[in-house]
Amino acid sequence: MSTLSLALLSIGSILFLVALRLPMGVALGGVSILGFWYLRDLRVALSLFEDTPFVFAASWDLTAIPMFLLMGSITNNSGISTALFRAARVWFGGLPGGLAVATNMACAGFAAACGSSVAAAAAMARIAIPEMLHHGYDKALAAGVVASAGTLAALIPPSILFVLYGIFAEVSIVKLLIAGVLPGLLTAAIYTIMIVVRCKVDPSLAPRIEFENRELLWRERWNSLAGVWPLLLLIAAIIGGLYGGVVTPTEAGAGGAFTALVIGAAQGRLNLANILDALRDATVTTAQIFFVGVGAVMYTKFLALAGVGQMFVEMIGAWSLDPLLLVVAASLIYIILGMFLDPLGIILITVPIFVPMFAALNLDLVWLGVLVVKYVEIGLLTPPVGFNVFVVKNAVGDSIPLESIFKGCLWFLGCEVIIMALLIAFPQISLFLPNTMN
């Protein structure tokens, strides 16, 4: 069998098995074992299990994942999302579509403490959507903004996906995390512009909230910061610490989790049950990621043994491909995969294939990381399987139909077209900050 058909067959089998509801980890690992058996023999295939899982887990780089998860779940359980939304509401509520803008901003703030989009969307849906519906907001807009702005969590550090991409692509995780900052802020800004313009043009989407007493409003604004300043300080410390190279991602996550715990306890918002719940969330999610991750490492080894990376590099050399064409082709593949697979699965399947191709064309792998994370996050909003849409649907129950949420996301997907075009046309947006690091 040629290397190309072997690669295609393996990807096809994995996607087929996943469609039959086999866990992604088993599909990846099982196909890899069969692949090794085919290329070498059964003994070699089975020996894959002997060292790979332990060596994979016993890694300092990966410890950033549980610590980021823990920091996110502790912050979430300490009710900071409510305080963030309240603060954003009094600061941005007066704009056209003010509550939607506030939701977007609160998501951006929460993203800086939480590394998982699904968790961010779930947290914000329960707080922001009822408030928007109460003020007569359009249902599609209310649900769409939460699902879409939830994706900021994977872009603004901390981010689980950047850690995983960094490990599989062998790129500096710190640089990736820092590279996500500006694209994350750009996304939040473009979302805001779209919301304000839309609500200005069609005020029926979002009835204006009047703050009558200006003086009272300013007092409320300053008061609202009392609940959120520790978080803002924590965020600044983490991003600053990573940027300055003072702490590693794991240390930022562990210190962040610990500080969030102390702040939450001091503000009386955390009790033992909340803390245990947060720990359980982080531990179980870590184990889930590793169940998939072990399979993915074996798959990466299989692709390497089959010479797939090398083959693609040679193919690209022979085609003398325009880099832009590769980016466009990769974009299409990510959009299609994003319709069906979850972010983790997409990253783990595609990174071992795309990274050598991008490297062969001397394209920056940090930039590729930002594009990949953006694309898999867009996949969270696209039907038929849009995980963030399902999360929001789960939180709102029967009050908003699924179609409305997908419809609400369409406007944000429209923004994503602009954002992706900007990120592809101007790699500096992603690379400016990491390139100024030592």
Added chain:
Amino acid sequence: MDRLLRWLEIPIHLMLWLGLVAGFLMMAHVTVDVTGRTFFSQPFEGTTEIVSGFYMVAMAYLPWAWIARNDGHIKVDLFASFAPQRVVEWMEIAVKIVTLLYVAVFTWRTSIRAIQQTKLGEVWLAGTAYLPVWPSRWILPIAAFMMALYLALRVVSDIAALARHNGAPK
């Protein structure tokens, strides 16, 4: 069968709790180390090795049986939307059997390795001392064995339930 599954709850929960403890220790240990290093120029020797060699392995693998119990694997749900109910039920069982096979092989091969590393007395150099990491090797086969055991019992119990359901008048 169901009674066996109920008994299994105890070790499954115990392992989850050990995972939580590892998570807490990881946070505490790293925080103490980074505080000591930054403010008192006094790092904790061997933090990196202890955290990655023990806490991380425990968090990554100990909750596996718990995940199987809660069916919390990340999976895609397209198939179920257009297949008949009966087919979906049998597919679920087939999926569990394949997962069981995978986890069983995982248990078998990681335990071989754990035995080898125990005999060798595997250690890592941590700062100026040697850290014995061979005990951590055992976390993998133990966690995977518990998951395999749970899946095996579930397969039997699901098939029995489905057979009962088949025989019962509608």
